[in-house]
Amino acid sequence: MFSDADAAALYDLQNPWDPARFSSDAFFDRLVMAAESVLDVGCGTGSMLHLARESGHTGRLAGIDPDRAALERARRRTDVEWVAGTAADIAWDGEFDLATMANNAFQCLVGDDELRASLAAIRSSLSDGGRFAFETRHPQARAWEAWNPDNASDVVDGTGRTLRVAHRVESVDGDVVTFTETTADAGGSVLRVDRASLRFLDVPALNGFLSEAGFTIDAQYGDGEGGPVTGTSRVILTIARRA
Template identity: 70%
Template sequence: MFSDADAAALYDLLNPWDPARQPEDRFYDDLVMAAESVLDVGCGTGAMLHLAREQGHGGRLVGLDPDRAALDRARRQADVEWVEGTAADARSGADFDLATMTSHAFQCLVTDEEVRASLAAIHGALRQGGQFAFETRHPQARAWEGWRPSNPDDVVDLVDDAGRALRVWHEVDSVAGDVVTFRGSAAEPDGTVLRVDRVSLRFLDVAALNGFLTDAGFEVEAQYGDWHRGPITDDSREIITIARSR
């Protein structure tokens, strides 16, 4: 009733890439446009790299993602290289200037083994001194507490590309240590559920995150608590990191 392709199209509707309006998109857009070669890990439907090319980026742009339906949408733009695979599949020796993981994709690395393998592969794909930019939600903000259908800010009503009226919401199933598992539902306006996707995300704190980065051969160049490059404080909702390959 609601295919993987439908879900990929819905993602674009819910998360339009717009650096002119969204400070998080502008943060990454500035980094991408300044780099000669970019690997976007967890590129999804490819919106960031699509726009970079449209804005005149003339260097190498590569998107990597395990979601085939998302990549099918990304491949509508053929002047970017699209690769199916996980972060741990990033090709060693590619000498990228910049690697990115946007939209909290880093949090999909749930186990220590996934984090270590992914960071090692990303490190290997960068040139020496290359940058890795990504963000995670700061666990102190407990963002998952707002992922519930009773929260009006978490319920979205929209019309998709097929002309269907939809309602989208989230529900948390479990919080186990630093891993939160939740369901994202897409339904008809009368509540008839068309699709449910179950996702687990890891909420690392600053110390644990930086430990993994150091072990993988990265040096933390900068960390911010907001998209305007403010410091991490007791109120920060994000841990935004730029790490450099040693």
């Protein structure tokens, strides 16, 4: 058996939140530490907000995510507000200076209706002039082409067992990529198969949705160091402001 709780723990091993090592983590960490009140949308296991508290953030911190197993790990800290739900479920009204979607969580908003509802809810959660910062993979980099079993990775989990995690793309339909993630034990026995779809929006399409939702673009970067979006950028880091 490989439970949802196991999957959440494995996620933390594969995706450690470390601003000292990863420039995109540092990008969000700087914004969070400078904001009085922060809502992390798609907070997952809560690593970003955990570190903010540990680093001395004294303001309001809240996270929302539909993955209840991930939230159980997030709730190991009780000095942060944790809510089960999707971005479109956000019910706060004008309460946050900053909303974030780190680790490409924005790409999980696949359909137009879901994206519009989510952006509307995020905007409503912000105070006047509040900012929304998020990260998404740039489609020009075609990251999904590396999502194949030849690029499987091994990881040792918290119990000492070695697991192999492999991805396989099922379809590319316009700007939506659907793929599977297979987790197997050291002997090759499959423990779990998860399926997901991610949307890869380019800058014009992305900015069109933001403008329609009532945001203005403060800045867009092609890397965590603040470089411009170029023809070789692998990510799009956006800071949008509630208009």
